[in-house]
Amino acid sequence: MGHTKSLQGNKVKYHIHASIVISLLAFACAEQRSSVTTWGHAERGSEEFSAQVRIGYGFNHPAIPRPGSSLNLTGQDSSVFSLAMDPAADIWQSALFDTTQQSLIPSETSLVDWSTQYIASHKAELGLDVSELAHFNNTLYEPFPDQIYVTFQRQFEGREVRGAFVQFIFVRGADGYRLREVQNNSYGPIALGSSATDSVSAQAAVDATGIPSLEPVWQKSLIYPQLGADGRYEFRQATEFELADHAQDESYKIILDNDTQTILAAEGNRYHAKQQLTMETFKNSYITKEVVVGPMSGVQVDTLTADANGTFDTNATQATVTLTSAKGPVVSLTGNQQNLTPYSFPVTFAANGVTKVAPSPNVDAAALNAYAALLEVNDWVGRFLTPQQAPILATGILVKVNMIDGGEVPFCNAFFSAGSLNFYAQGAVGGVTCPNTALIKDVMYHEWGHALDFDVGVVKNTITDGAFSEGIGDITATLAMGDPVVGRGFTLNNPDSKVRTVDPAGTPEEPIRVYPPANATEAAVHSQGQIIGGTFWDLRRNLVALYGPEEGTTRTANFFFKHLLVTDRYIDSYASVLRLDDDDNNPATPSPHYCAINKAFGKHRLIGAATLEGPSCVDQDQGLKVRVDVDNGDGTLNLLASSFGAASIVFCPGKVTSCPADANTVEFTSTSITGLTASETKKFYQAAGTVKVKEGEMYTLISRDSKGAAVGLKTLTFGKRDQSSDLSQTLK
DSSP states (O other): OOSOEEETTEEEOOOOOBSSEEESTTOOOTTOOSSEEOOOOOOOSOHHHHHHHHHOOOOOOOOOOEEOOOTTOOGGGTTEEEEEEETTTTEEEEEEEOTTTSOOBOTTSOHHHHHHHHHHHTHHHHTOOGGGEEOOTTSEEEEETTEEEEEEEEEETTEEEEEEEEEEEEEEETTEEEEEEEEEESOSOOOOOOOSOSSOOHHHHHHHHTOTTOEEEEEEEEEEEEEOTTSSEEEEEEEEEEEEETTTTEEEEEEEETTTOOEEEEEESOOOOOEEEOSOOOTTBGGGOOOOOOOOTTOEETTEEOOTTSOOOOOOSEEEEEOEETTEEEEEOTTOTTOOSOOEEEEEOOTTSOOOOOOBTTBOHHHHHHHHHHHHHHHHHHTTOOTTTOTHHHHOOEEEEEEOOSSSOOSSOEEEETTEEEEEOSEEETTEEEOOGGGBHHHHHHHHHHHHHHHOSSSOSSOOOHHHHHHHHHHHHHHHHTOSEEOTTOSTTOTTEESEESSOOOSSSSOOOOSSOSSHHHHSHHHHHHHHHHHHHHHHHHHHHHHHHHHHHHHHHHHHHHHGGGOSSGGGHHHHHHHHHOSSSOTTSOOTTHHHHHHHHHHTTOSTTSOOOOTTOOEEOTTOEEEEEEEOSSSEEEEEEEESSOSEEEEEESSOSSOOSSTTOEEEEEEOOTTOOOOSSOEEEEESSOEEOOTTOOEEEEEEOTTSOEEEEEEEOOOTTOOGGGGGSOOO
16 A cells, blocks of 8 residues: 555555544555555655655564463462463463452552562563563553453663553452463663664665655654564564654654664655445435534534533524534634634524524534534543543543645545644545545544544553554444444545455455454554454444343443553453453353453454364343243243344254254244334344243343354243233333
């Protein structure tokens, strides 16, 4: 992605500028092969530099862990029930403890000091020394009432080791703390080769880019870990620079090897678009022409502020409405690209007291749509996070619409820059016309997701993993919209166009993304974002099968947004989600949705050293209920059932995870029942025949999806009072 392309006969060089920017529009994948227009970074500078910019910074990913043995553990480590090793350093990468077997840590103990002592006594297992621990503002972090995180960043000889940390996770009980997990991404013992210099000059960095107009903004020394050809870690003394071209309003970050002065990593700060033609439409895009009406919450009306319902007190018949609220102001740059004044327009109030504002020659459609999207995404994420956890919910963010870039690609873009969301005006580039990007709500949701990523995590006010950030933007948009496609209608008036999907078809043209990336193209941060984006969409699919669309989506979103508080890399998402799902604070026992989580993350190879469960792994279906319709008095019953999301239900004897295809298995199918009213998310099912039961024996109900695969189960027994009168109890 990012090479100069011929777009319907016109060659276009892609231009980037601004600061601390993550864009929606560069996250398209390079292997899309047909009917595709690709947008990428500006092809500026040396070939090596351009290639590194296309890949982007991302985050240093360690080697894929392998299972470790706990047979030789003694003492306080004997409660380790799961151990993963880092094969590139022969150290612990993660240790999970059975908290019921763990020794108590008194409540008055400093957990930071306790963790430091643990590292000192486990130097060989963890591969680092306590002298290499660096504290930061969030070293001691308590995102949830019963879990405490202690995180140390690693330094070596006074330099940051890029991406290196060790983390302890404790659970709090009434009597003190117990160690739950140790997550060690320290990369193990460090051996540095000789370096010609302790650092390199800023001029050397500029020379390496091949762009002489760049000027240094800042630099710092660091240690940069890499996986070598032998599968072991190598450590390079390096220097990181930020370089800016002020005339082009463009900036880059670059990491140079001190010895060779070669580029280890580089990142540009603005990206452009890739579009893919599809056969789908999107109701939240201009392309569908479907409109919704909602309150202008918090908007400014003259000097007044409307409430959450858009209401306010006034005797006036006219006013000036300004698109600013606690969620942020919207600025329209039409006619003045430097204007930062919130967009406003006059309104004459309707006689009935309810005035509907709609796009018109006097009201900018892009600004109005942006304001609505800003309110909606804030409210959506606010269902799962508090302003204390995600300050952006309270502080809001500036939104700029109708931007026109001063470079060679003036349209077809949207991006997040620290402190603002930016959306481009309608216009043509290279023979392709793009709509105003503020008229596609999920594009706005995606960019807001970048801002959320910047705002939360263990390490805050930065985006530590560019690939994860792209996934965060996708997931924020697709879960809120209930649609796996982002950016329908991205080619103007083309209902088959889109930016990307998190639910690919699994074909060579649209492959399912897995970790690790197979090649340099897949390793690019925007391409990698598909891995975690697809994972959470698959988790949604699994939970929808159990709970139905509304509850399944809500549960998935709860896992997703809350796990962002403690997760800075997408390869750590699996452990974080399992931790959130844990109902007894003991990783030695499966969590309630373990099977659904394991299968979703396993499909994308994000479960590390854990085992991918097969079809026999089925979660409890908490929405599955059963009632006796008729007791026939001969040991047989007519049953009714209800469930949130099942396509069908089967019943059979025993405590099992699958029912055999024999005469003892009875299938339930969806039905309507006179006298009983299903809720919006609940469905009823009736048995195809009678079931034979014996008092006190165990039976199993299994909910299945549309393909007949088991998605959940419930075990039950029958007693003497299972009479038809039980039907008076509404199935809940």
